[in-house]
Amino acid sequence: MLALALLALAEIPVLAHDVQRGDILSAADFVLEERAGPLPPLARPDQILGQEALRRLPAGTLVRANDVAEPRLVKRGEPVTLVIASGNLRITAAGRALGDGRSGDSVRVVASATTRTLDGTVIAVGTVTLATP
Template sequence: MSALLGLLLLAAAPGEDVPVAVLQQSVARGERIEASDIVVEPRPEATARAALRMDDVVGMEATRNLNAGTLLRRGDVMKPQLVRRGEPVTARIVTGALVITAAGRALGGGAQGDPVRIVVTATNRTLDGFVDGSGSVRVTAP
């Protein structure tokens, strides 16, 4: 569907309305955008140039509260945050074949593969790692 949408955007004459993906219902900040949240509507070509494709939006997280009818742009969405600042995390400290897990708290947020700093609860030590999954941070020991 998004390939068709892209072709329609390119084929439209200047000044004509083109079909674009817009929110069908409001989405709160931090919620994931699903395919059922989006509908295709005609919009002026000048407005449609900044619009994201449906494939670029589905599964992403809203960066702010978005109202129904909103034409989605790059700043409106981000990769889903799997670790959030202040929330508990499981630190997986990896050295070769040895894996040690420890409870901790995130000092920042991040999506899959993003760098994040955590504090290990038991030692109060700060470690740097990478988001490995929901509430999980992988720390590679030197």
């Protein structure tokens, strides 16, 4: 007796090319590919697009939610703008990040003018807010 298993074909998004750790994913990084068989749980497009790859992902990879994270807005060793705000007063200064940070992360920074090490919170690309004294 011959047993036949019918597998449904589905078009799913896979990586069109290798993606390096730290790359930000966009729709241009994907192509639709026909695959058969039971598929692993896939991340939704809103969980992937605009996110940063946490590791190298080869072409043809099905991207999962744990393969990506919110992009780093501050990177270790890069210049940052330090911001202290109180009411209508806003003071900015130049600094350098001592660690990586995503939105809302705490990071240590060095103020360029004083070489003082401070703790702050990432609020935007290259911008760290410091607590008011």
